[in-house]
Amino acid sequence: VGENKILNGKQVAKSLEAEVRAKAEKLQEQDIVPGLSVILVGDDPASEVYVSYKEKACQRVGINSEVINLPADTSQEELLAKVEKLNQANEVDGILVQLPLPEQIDEEEVIETIDPAKDVDGFHPVNVGKLVASSTELIPCTPKGIMELLNRYNIDLVGQEAVVVGRSNIVGKPIANLLLQANATVTICHSRTQNLTKHTKEADILVAAVGQQEFITADMVKEGATVIDVGIHRTGDGLVGDVAFEEVQEKVAAITPVPGGVGPLTIASLMENTLVACQQRRG
Ligand code: GUN
Numbered sequence: 566v567g568e569n570k571i572l573n574g575k576q577v578a579k580s581l582e583a584e585v586r587a588k589a590e591k592l593q594e595q596d597i598v599p600g601l602s603v604i605l606v607g608d609d610p611a612s613e614v615y616v617s618y619k620e621k622a623c624q625r626v627g628i629n630s631e632v633i634n635l636p637a638d639t640s641q642e643e644l645l646a647k648v649e650k651l652n653q654a655n656e657v658d659g660i661l662v663q664l665p666l667p668e669q670i671d672e673e674e675v676i677e678t679i680d681p682a683k684d685v686d687g688f689h690p691v692n693v694g695k696l697v698a699s700s701t702e703l704i705p706c707t708p709k710g711i712m713e714l715l716n717r718y719n720i721d722l723v724g725q726e727a728v729v730v731g732r733s734n735i736v737g738k739p740i741a742n743l744l745l746q747a748n749a750t751v752t753i754c755h756s757r758t759q760n761l762t763k764h765t766k767e768a769d770i771l772v773a774a775v776g777q778q779e780f781i782t783a784d785m786v787k788e789g790a791t792v793i794d795v796g797i798h799r800t801g802d803g804l805v806g807d808v809a810f811e812e813v814q815e816k817v818a819a820i821t822p823v824p825g826g827v828g829p830l831t832i833a834s835l836m837e838n839t840l841v842a843c844q845q846r847r848g
């Protein structure tokens with residue numbers, strides 16, 4: 566196993582964070598400190614962990630962060646009022662509403678209420694539209710991080726077969742659009758795809774964003790492919806991804822580990838998005 570086969574997301578994230586920190590320091594000379602507000606509704610344990618990672622990253626790079634914890638029974642009106650208040654607050658550059666939300670909440674309406682200029686998740690329809698039409702800064706964090714990783718490892722995308730398994734708004738759809746813009750030939754597979762393996766076997770770049778533990782097995786992967794594992798599952802013996810790492814890594818040219826792959830890149834991209842939102846609003 567060549568050292569470079571395991572794509573070191575953690576290391577790339579570290580260098581991205583260093584770049585953000587340098588830019589945040591520059592802004593401080595103008596007395597501007599970027600600010601991120603995270604709204605967490607309820608007490609989903611996984612969400613609490615993710616939010617704590619985001620807070621810690623803010624501290625590392627010099628972004629002011631605030632976590633607003635709202636009770637699980639928060640009403641739609643209360644949540645929208647909170648978002649609107651943050652839209653108005655000048656020191657708040659980024660607003661992130663942690664998903665998933667409790668069932669009484671209309672997620673789409675919440676996302677549409679966030680000021681697109683502060684939408685550091687890139688989930689607002691204005692930013693989604695810009696992403697698809699091909700020019701925007703606020704790109705969803707996980708896809709943005711994956712593109713940075715591919716870029717820094719000089720993984721060629723032009724004309725390559727890229728297969729995305731999963732069609733979520735958070736990962737599948739935006740990463741497919743970014744790969745397309747990078748001139749890959751893109752296929753999106755999902756839970757209703759017939760003969761999934763037929764597609765995944767053709768992939769030079771395979772993005773697994775399925776949400777099922779070790780779903781992608783060695784027989785589904787082409788020899789010499791690059792595999793990006795977006796999954797995070799907590800098990801008895803630690804974190805595992807959507808890819809059966811041990812068997813798949815034998816076969817491929819490059820693969821992201823879990824942990825230490827896509828996760829840290831997602832956080833670093835959020836830092837970048839917050840910095841960009843700050844620069845665009847008041848830099
Ligand atoms: N839940 C899982 N991933 C994400 C994300 O990227 N942003 C938000 N807001 N919630 C999430």
